[in-house]
Amino acid sequence: MAIRTFDHSGFIVEDIPRAHEFYETLFGARPLFIANLKTRTYDGWPIISFVEMGKHRFELCLARHPLPPAADSRPVPRIGFAVSSDALSELPQRLAELHISVMPAPALPAGLGISGCLRLRDPDGNIIELAHWEGHVPSDGRAARGAVQVTDVCHVALEVSDLPLAETFYTGALGMTFLHRDAGELGNGRVILRNGLGQLLFLEAVEQLSERSLFCGPDASTAPKVGSGRPHAGAHIAVSVADDDAYDEIEANLRAWKVTTDGDVRAAERPAGERSEYFYDPSGNRLQLIVVS
Numbered sequence: 001m002a003i004r005t006f007d008h009s010g011f012i013v014e015d016i017p018r019a020h021e022f023y024e025t026l027f028g029a030r031p032l033f034i035a036n037l038k039t040r041t042y043d044g045w046p047i048i049s050f051v052e053m054g055k056h057r058f059e060l061c062l063a064r065h066p067l068p069p070a071a072d073s074r075p076v077p078r079i080g081f082a083v084s085s086d087a088l089s090e091l092p093q094r095l096a097e098l099h100i101s102v103m104p105a106p107a108l109p110a111g112l113g114i115s116g117c118l119r120l121r122d123p124d125g126n127i128i129e130l131a132h133w134e135g136h137v138p139s140d141g142r143a144a145r146g147a148v149q150v151t152d153v154c155h156v157a158l159e160v161s162d163l164p165l166a167e168t169f170y171t172g173a174l175g176m177t178f179l180h181r182d183a184g185e186l187g188n189g190r191v192i193l194r195n196g197l198g199q200l201l202f203l204e205a206v207e208q209l210s211e212r213s214l215f216c217g218p219d220a221s222t223a224p225k226v227g228s229g230r231p232h233a234g235a236h237i238a239v240s241v242a243d244d245d246a247y248d249e250i251e252a253n254l255r256a257w258k259v260t261t262d263g264d265v266r267a268a269e270r271p272a273g274e275r276s277e278y279f280y281d282p283s284g285n286r287l288q289l290i291v292v293s
């Protein structure tokens with residue numbers, strides 16, 4: 001049994017309105033709602049603003065302290081969104097109009113199904129890539145006038161402090177498929193996997209996770225100790241399975257791996273029977289397991 005998709009994802013930002021404006025102007029992101037503003041539903045968690053990009057929710061989590069500088073030498077973590085080839089070709093012009101710097105992403109190995117990848121940073125230094133995902137069928141719907149329509153999450157890149165262990169975890173516990181191994185962008189080693197839908201996961205080896213990778217849940221004391229940086233509350237990558245049987249199997253794998261877990265900190269908000277668990281991979285990256293049928 002394997003995870004099927006990267007369902008939703010998010011970034012930590014220092015200014016929610018500024019982030020809204022960026023994502024709305026560039027990608028036509030539609031604001032959905034803001035959680036934890038007054039109700040403090042999840043004690044200790046930052047304000048989380050949900051926007052809709054393509055067919056997915058995207059979470060912008062308000063940082064509780066200044067974010068560490070975004071180093072050009074550290075192109076991970078990052079999230080890749082799929083755009084049509086037409087949208088990709090128009091993107092440099094669109095970004096120039098908005099005075100947003102863009103850079104071509106380093107060439108990827110052949111056979112991954114991703115081409116023409118561009119890389120940019122949001123106002124908080126979070127790295128976004130926009131790529132043509134070959135063979136991907138775009139979702140319905142249109143972006144706001146003038147915006148670049150993203151259709152799906154096509155890849156995710158994470159830092160890992162132990163590459164062989166990370167590969168074993170993602171292929172064994174989460175059932176992802178091995179595609180490729182090389183030196184990676186940082187030269188320390190990289191493994192590329194894919195999930196059931198074909199979305200890619202880039203695992204980039206680092207000696208120590210950067211602060212921007214140290215996402216944690218409501219209680220920083222439960223986050224795994226993976227370096228000297230401070231944990232940032234909030235963001236995570238949600239991985240989905242198709243049904244309860246798959247959830248049971250993945251959950252059993254997580255127990256067998258003795259992963260660090262926050263459980264389901266938002267259980268009180270969910271409809272009865274809806275299942276979810278927030279947990280950490282062996283390197284300390286925060287993930288969420290959900291069912292999307």
Ligand SMILES: [Fe+2]
Pocket residue numbers: 008236238288
């Ligand atoms: Fe989530």
